[in-house]
Amino acid sequence: xxxxxxxxxxxxxxxxxxxxxxxxxxxxxxxxxxxxxxxxxxxxxxxxxxxxxxxxxxxxxxxxxxxxxxxxxxxxxxxxxxxxxxxxxx
Numbered sequence: 001x002x003x004x005x006x007x008x009x010x011x012x013x014x015x016x017x018x019x020x021x022x023x024x025x026x027x028x029x030x031x032x033x034x035x036x037x038x039x040x041x042x043x044x045x046x047x048x049x050x051x052x053x054x055x056x057x058x059x060x061x062x063x064x065x066x067x068x069x070x071x072x073x074x075x076x077x078x079x080x081x082x083x084x085x086x087x088x089x090x
Contacts, residue, residue, distance in 0.1 A: 060077075
């Protein structure tokens with residue numbers, strides 16, 4: 001999808017010289033690129049979170065059904081939760 005980018009200086013001051021405009025438009029394009037990458041990152045986090053919830057429910061159901069590997073399942077669930085708690089959030 002093509003996006004028309006207009007120099008901020010034109011919006012603020014009504015005009016600008018070509019060199020300032022080039023830097024400003026490049027800056028706006030970089031910001032747009034970063035915003036797009038962040039949106040992709042957020043979607044990945046949401047998908048991972050949903051996957052974790054589904055797997056956690058399935059694991060809980062297996063343990064409740066007294067699956068022969070219940071002990072292993074519980075250990076792995078505990079390990080995953082520990083890892084998730086230890087990941088720093090910036």
